Amino acid sequence: MLELQDVAVTYQNVIPALRGASLEIPEKVVVALLGTNGAGKTTLLRAISGLLPLHRGALVGGRILWAGERIDRLSPTRIVQLGITQVLEGRRIFDDLTVDENLHAGAITVRNPAAIRRAYDRVMSLFPVLAERRSSRAGYLSGGEQQMLAIGRALMASPRLLLLDEPSLGLAPFMVQRIRNIIAEINAEGTAVLLVEQNAQMALSVAHYGYVLETGRVVLAAPAARLLQEENIRQFYLGLREGERQLALGRLRQRRERAAERRWLS
Numbered sequence: 001m002l003e004l005q006d007v008a009v010t011y012q013n014v015i016p017a018l019r020g021a022s023l024e025i026p027e028k029v030v031v032a033l034l035g036t037n038g039a040g041k042t043t044l045l046r047a048i049s050g051l052l053p054l055h056r057g058a059l060v061g062g063r064i065l066w067a068g069e070r071i072d073r074l075s076p077t078r079i080v081q082l083g084i085t086q087v088l089e090g091r092r093i094f095d096d097l098t099v100d101e102n103l104h105a106g107a108i109t110v111r112n113p114a115a116i117r118r119a120y121d122r123v124m125s126l127f128p129v130l131a132e133r134r135s136s137r138a139g140y141l142s143g144g145e146q147q148m149l150a151i152g153r154a155l156m157a158s159p160r161l162l163l164l165d166e167p168s169l170g171l172a173p174f175m176v177q178r179i180r181n182i183i184a185e186i187n188a189e190g191t192a193v194l195l196v197e198q199n200a201q202m203a204l205s206v207a208h209y210g211y212v213l214e215t216g217r218v219v220l221a222a223p224a225a226r227l228l229q230e231e232n233i234r235q236f237y238l239g240l241r242e243g244e245r246q247l248a249l250g251r252l253r254q255r256r257e258r259a260a261e262r263r264w265l266s
């Protein structure tokens with residue numbers, strides 16, 4: 001359905017961010033996009049959704065096809081109308097507007113009132129917490145609720161492909177799990193998802209397929225279940241190294257505290 005062929009992107013004409021990245025998202029599939037900081041994940045989403053010019057970035061090579069047609073020269077509005085919407089990293093909801101107003105802002109490109117009503121009902125049933133707080137100011141919602149609102153707003157355009165940039169960022173583990181389940185539910189209703197995540201465990205648990213991006217290139221592509229077994233992935237992305245680091249830091253901290261205690265007692 002969506003195909004990136006050798007996509008190269010630079011910022012400000014000089015800073016390379018993608019160096020020939022290729023990737024495919026079939027219909028109704030969840031694809032996880034993993035990679036370390038600066039690997040180019042957000043850039044790849046911007047290239048798909050047409051947002052590069054806003055960041056002084058440009059596609060300088062390759063092409064992006066949606067149902068066989070090139071979309072890499074279209075405006076962001078046209079891309080949304082074709083069925084691709086992006087949830088930006090950091091939620092970016094309108095704090096001063098109500099939940100309802102935020103949701104309707106997501107339907108700004110939709111011309112058909114019946115489609116807007118259908119999308120709204122879908123969002124309300126997917127997120128009962130938003131239904132309860134539809135007249136509340138969005139800025140008063142919790143971090144997790146704001147993430148749900150950001151996803152709900154994107155769903156108002158009834159996308160066939162939803163691009164999610166780090167939806168679990170800064171959320172408590174139970175909320176990460178809820179977001180994961182919501183992604184599974186959205187996908188079960190037929191929407192494909194491209195999920196950029198630092199939380200590889202969560203991403204691969206809901207994805208069918210995964211790609212690993214390093215310095216602007218795809219270095220690994222495999223079914224999510226297989227990536228979960230890969231030793232490199234386990235070490236770099238599934239927190240084993242981070243776990244070991246935290247353990248070591250914990251031991252160091254304990255040692256320092258004991259030394260300080262001894263100094264204080266003597």
Ligand SMILES: Nc1ncnc2c1ncn2[C@@H]1O[C@H](COP(=O)(O)OP(=O)(O)OP(=O)(O)O)[C@@H](O)[C@H]1O
Nearest residue numbers: 011015017035036037038039040041042043044055
């Ligand atoms: N607006 C910009 N102007 C200049 N360089 C940029 C811009 N946005 C991103 N970059 C650079 O492009 C490269 C890829 O960045 P990108 O944000 O796509 O990576 P990422 O994988 O999403 O990282 P993170 O996980 O930290 O968000 C980085 O070297 C980054 O510094």
